[in-house]
Amino acid sequence: xxxxRMQSAPWRAAAVLASVLLVGxxxxxxxxxxxxxxxxxxxxxxxxxxxxxxxxGWRTANTTSIKESAAAAGIELKFDDAQxxxxxxxxxxxxxxxxxxxxxxxxxxxxxxxxxxxxxxxxAGIPVILTDRSVDSADKTLYxxxxxxxxxxxxxxxxxxxxxxxxxxxxxxxxxxxxxxTGAAPANDRKKGFGEAIAANPNLKIIASxxxxxxxxxxxQVMEQFLKAYPKIDVxxxxxxxxxxxxxxxxxxxxxxxxxxxxIITVDAVKDGxxxxxxxxxxxxxxxxxxxxxxxxxxxxxxxAGEEVPPRIETEETTFTTEQAKEALPNRKY
Amino acid sequence: MNDTMSRFRTMTGHRLFWPAAVLFAMxxxxxxxxxxxxxxxxxxxxxxxTPIDILRLSAPLILxxxxxxxxxxxxxxxxxxxxxxxxxxxxxxxxxxxxxxxSSIAVVATALAMAMGVSLVLGAWNGVLVAVIGIQPIIxxxxxxxAGRGLAQLITEGQIITINSEPYRAIGLGHALTLPLAxxxxxxxxxxxxxxxxxxALGMIIESVGGNSVASRLAGIRSGRVIFxxxxxxxxxxxxxxxxxxxxxxxxxxNAAGLWVELDAILAVVIGGTSLAGGRFFLSGTIxxxxxxxxxxxxxxxxxxxxxxxxxxxxxVVIAVCLIQAPAFxxxxxxxxxxxxxxxxxxxxxxxxxxx
Numbered sequence: 001x002x003x004x005r006m007q008s009a010p011w012r013a014a015a016v017l018a019s020v021l022l023v024g025x026x027x028x029x030x031x032x033x034x035x036x037x038x039x040x041x042x043x044x045x046x047x048x049x050x051x052x053x054x055x056x057g058w059r060t061a062n063t064t065s066i067k068e069s070a071a072a073a074g075i076e077l078k079f080d081d082a083q084x085x086x087x088x089x090x091x092x093x094x095x096x097x098x099x100x101x102x103x104x105x106x107x108x109x110x111x112x113x114x115x116x117x118x119x120x121x122x123x124a125g126i127p128v129i130l131t132d133r134s135v136d137s138a139d140k141t142l143y144x145x146x147x148x149x150x151x152x153x154x155x156x157x158x159x160x161x162x163x164x165x166x167x168x169x170x171x172x173x174x175x176x177x178x179x180x181x182t183g184a185a186p187a188n189d190r191k192k193g194f195g196e197a198i199a200a201n202p203n204l205k206i207i208a209s210x211x212x213x214x215x216x217x218x219x220x221q222v223m224e225q226f227l228k229a230y231p232k233i234d235v236x237x238x239x240x241x242x243x244x245x246x247x248x249x250x251x252x253x254x255x256x257x258x259x260x261x262x263x264i265i266t267v268d269a270v271k272d273g274x275x276x277x278x279x280x281x282x283x284x285x286x287x288x289x290x291x292x293x294x295x296x297x298x299x300x301x302x303x304x305a306g307e308e309v310p311p312r313i314e315t316e317e318t319t320f321t322t323e324q325a326k327e328a329l330p331n332r333k334y
Numbered sequence: 335m336n337d338t339m340s341r342f343r344t345m346t347g348h349r350l351f352w353p354a355a356v357l358f359a360m361x362x363x364x365x366x367x368x369x370x371x372x373x374x375x376x377x378x379x380x381x382x383x384t385p386i387d388i389l390r391l392s393a394p395l396i397l398x399x400x401x402x403x404x405x406x407x408x409x410x411x412x413x414x415x416x417x418x419x420x421x422x423x424x425x426x427x428x429x430x431x432x433x434x435x436x437s438s439i440a441v442v443a444t445a446l447a448m449a450m451g452v453s454l455v456l457g458a459w460n461g462v463l464v465a466v467i468g469i470q471p472i473i474x475x476x477x478x479x480x481a482g483r484g485l486a487q488l489i490t491e492g493q494i495i496t497i498n499s500e501p502y503r504a505i506g507l508g509h510a511l512t513l514p515l516a517x518x519x520x521x522x523x524x525x526x527x528x529x530x531x532x533x534x535a536l537g538m539i540i541e542s543v544g545g546n547s548v549a550s551r552l553a554g555i556r557s558g559r560v561i562f563x564x565x566x567x568x569x570x571x572x573x574x575x576x577x578x579x580x581x582x583x584x585x586x587x588x589n590a591a592g593l594w595v596e597l598d599a600i601l602a603v604v605i606g607g608t609s610l611a612g613g614r615f616f617l618s619g620t621i622x623x624x625x626x627x628x629x630x631x632x633x634x635x636x637x638x639x640x641x642x643x644x645x646x647x648x649x650x651v652v653i654a655v656c657l658i659q660a661p662a663f664x665x666x667x668x669x670x671x672x673x674x675x676x677x678x679x680x681x682x683x684x685x686x687x688x689x690x
Contacts, residue, residue, distance in 0.1 A: 084593075182642065210634070216494075217591070225387070229636050272494075
């Protein structure tokens with residue numbers, strides 16, 4: 001028996017190795033011959049893109065926009081899904097550096113901890129474009145530009161609308177907040193912008209704030225506890241539509257009417273969220289547009305050609321009330 | 335006096351005592367913080383309150399952890415359960431979303447059967463890798479853990495699939511006898527597993543394979559088959575948990591459904607007193623472990639502990655539970671306490687004198 005095991009060991013090792021190779025996506029390395037030296041000669045730009053994940057409808061619309069615009073602009077796209085993990089993104093970026101892509105673009109999962117890998121890209125002479133989310137590196141030369149929404153502004157717009165709605169309120173207005181992933185830029189910034197805006201009225205108070213991780217299940221679970229812990233909740237501010245949609249079910253189960261008993265403000269304006277707004281279950285959405293693919297491809301071409309680009313580029317965005325949502329809904333792409 | 339002392343000692347020595355005590359302490363702390371924590375009221379004909387939430391939300395974890403208990407008992411581990419939850423939920427929701435009448439019982443039944451079928455095949459894949467080919471369980475199931483999440487996203491095409499199906503929703507949110515249906519599903523699964531393992535010889539066979547698979551085989555037990563079966567059962571449990579998770583929000587999210595549930599399940603098994611080395615397993619301990627983990631999460635929300643400190647808070651509680659559970663730690667603790675009042679036992683003395 002012992003001898004049998006010894007003999008089968010190499011086979012087992014081979015099987016393990018084969019599986020790990022398959023899973024690790026090392027197959028992508030095979031492209032490095034074409035993606036490497038060749039790309040610069042034929043003039044075709046190769047872009048390596050590392051996406052956060054597919055955690056929400058917003059993110060998948062963002063992914064689709066990037067993939068479609070890359071195809072339209074004739075840019076060869078290497079796409080990687082980091083599944084919400086920074087180590088996966090760092091691994092993907094290092095892969096892109098090894099493959100000598102022309103431009104690296106990514107949406108950082110969290111804000112901090114990028115200096116080393118960005119330095120590696122800079123040393124390899126590969127320009128980096130941040131999309132959608134920023135990093136907190138002190139050295140701004142590590143990346144060419146940051147293309148994305150102004151999350152602080154989104155939070156502020158949401159807060160300003162609430163201040164306007166509640167300006168006649170005499171008593172305290174209790175607000176609960178569903179945050180995104182702890183440490184993520186949109187969570188930090190939307191919280192900051194919202195907090196700054198509602199400071200204008202001392203009656204508006206955030207009584208509880210917990211992360212729902214941008215998912216429906218997360219938003220629901222947190223809201224269930226909020227509803228039990230705080231008998232009087234007037235306003236819910238959710239950092240994205242999906243958490244708000246999850247919270248809707250919790251509010252209904254508690255015997256309250258969303259949109260009436262509890263005013264609901266969210267950010268993003270994805271289709272399901274817009275539908276809820278049109279139905280009067282949400283009250284206000286600050287848009288955060290995911291369709292930044294065309295802008296990204298333009299930037300990639302400019303950066304590749306060595307042109308100077310501004311260090312901060314905002315995507316065009318608006319806000320929606322119930323009436324505006326009803327109008328906009330039929331033409332909504334995502 | 336002596337009698338009560340010894341009775342107390344037997345009680346604290348029971349393997350379920352400390353996990354249950356921790357669970358009780360957490361509930362007590364919550365009640366002190368907010369007296370209404372344990373209150374339950376009747377709303378729309380069913381019970382409503384935080385304890386009900388904890389039971390309902392821990393149901394998927396209990397299911398996954400039950401399967402995990404059997405796998406760990408054979409000396410293995412199943413990292414793929416989280417991905418399996420995502421796959422089963424994705425298949426069921428995708429099929430339902432494509433049908434004209436989403437609320438038809440036949441549609442939901444077909445969806446569940448399809449998803450369960452695929453999950454069983456994937457469980458069999460794990461079983462073959464471990465029991466037939468002999469790959470180490472942690473690596474064999476890691477394959478499906480990583481690839482499975484990709485598979486779930488392929489099925490959903492990277493989108494969150496929203497469905498509007500009352501019968502499917504009932505799996506996660508329905509009620510029976512004023513209690514959430516999910517609780518009964520988890521309970522039924524627990525009783526089923528308990529009946530199969532404790533009323534037949536299967537449990538003892540699994541434990542013997544986990545204790546020493548070669549010796550078991552020489553004693554006439556087909557170790558390979560038992561191990562294979564454990565992975566298939568684990569996959570089936572994960573599939574049902576996946577139905578619950580997706581039914582809870584009426585949508586399938588290939589990326590987030592069941593994320594990290596494998597780690598919570600392993601933790602629940604360990605808190606419950608089953609050794610990661612394999613051998614004896616304790617289903618009731620696992621269930622208490624799962625309840626502890628869910629109570630911990632709910633506590634963080636109910637007390638509004640800041641997100642930055644909540645991870646630390648969870649870690650401290652988990653370390654405390656694991657230390658209390660560890661025989662070595664407990665032995666040291668009780669010996670010291672016992673040593674204090676009476677004169678030290680003679681047997682210990684020579685040991686102390688040796689270094690001098």
